[in-house]
Amino acid sequence: MNPSASVEVYWLILPLVIAISLVYSASRHESWRRIWWHSARLCVWIMGLLVMATAILLLINTQA
Amino acid sequence: MTEPSVNLRNPALAALLAWLIPGAGHIYQGRIGKGILYAICILGLFFIGLIMGEGKIVYWRWVNPLQNPEKFPLYYLGQFFVGLPSLPALLQSLLERYGHAPILGGFMAEPSQNALNALQNRLGKLVEIGSIYTCVAGLLNILAIYDAFDGPAYQDETSPDAPAVRASAGGIPAGGSA
Known part of the structure; x- marks a missing residue:
């Protein structure tokens, strides 16, 4: 697999994170306003953590 | 804080339906929007995968799994x-275990190791x-099944868009069993 293809694979995390945050939020609340709000926050949190972890791993990897 | 209730109808049947077809249990309970959301997210992920x-x-x-963990389809x-x-x-x-040929053209039948290796390559x-x-x-x-069985985890305040049916027969307060 070429490097550009392996980078494109990272985009496949997005639908997964969106689905996880929507289903989790829907199982917590009954009101749509709360479901959307909770889901948006959760999505941002998960993506933020993933981006941070990836950045740290890349940093470690390039330092070695 | 008011306690909106969700009419869970028959929770066991709703949970069974939610397992069989994601979202179906909620549609059975009249929670159409949630049912559609679960169906799109869960079935979408499954079929894309x-x-x-x-x-x-x-x-x-x-x-x-204890004797042959590498072969176990986790x-x-x-x-x-x-x-x-x-x-x-x-x-x-089950068909293979009892010596029968696969049906449905081998759809979801266990592929051979060679086929799996070729797919991986x-x-x-x-x-x-x-x-x-x-x-x-x-x-x-599993989250959706539990939601169909026991209602949402948190007790939201009543909102006009929530399909709340207050204390009707079979209505169980959201967020726990009655």
């Missing part, structure tokens, strides 16, 4: 909870990503 693996990543084989433990869409794998493995990471998609879809459906 299945397509990524060219339909060969959902299968079951009868092996003892992903199927999650995939099973998607319900009806993943049941052909179980059916095919051709598709690379997509095989693993597809397996993760299908497995996560099943795990998410």
Whole structure:
């Protein structure tokens, strides 16, 4: 697999994170306003953590 | 804080329906929007994952995980909870176990090791990503099944868009059993 293809694979995390945050939020609340709000926050949190972890791993990897 | 209640109708039947077809239990309870949301998210993830693996990543084989952990299809433990869409794998493995030929053109039958290796070489990471998609879809459906059985976890304030049916027969307060 070429490097550009392996980078494109990272985009496949997005639908997964969106689905996880929507289903989790829907199982917590009954009101749509709360479901959307909770889901948006959760999505941002998960993506933020993933981006941070990836950045740290890349940093470690390039330092070695 | 007011306690909106959700009419869960028959919670056991709703949970069974939610397992069989993600979202169906909620539609049975009249929670149409939620049912559609669960169906789109869970079935969407499952079928996108299945397509990524060219339909060969959902299968079951009868092996003892303690004796042969490498051969144990761990992903199927999650995939099973998607319900009806993943049941052909179980059916095919039962047929094989009792010496019958696979049906449905071998759909979700256990692929040979050569076929799996060829798939891995051709598709690379997509095989693993597809397996993760299908497995996560099943795990998410556990949340949906529980929601169908016991209602949402938090007691939201009454809102006009929530399909709350206050204290009707069979109505159970959201967030726990009565």
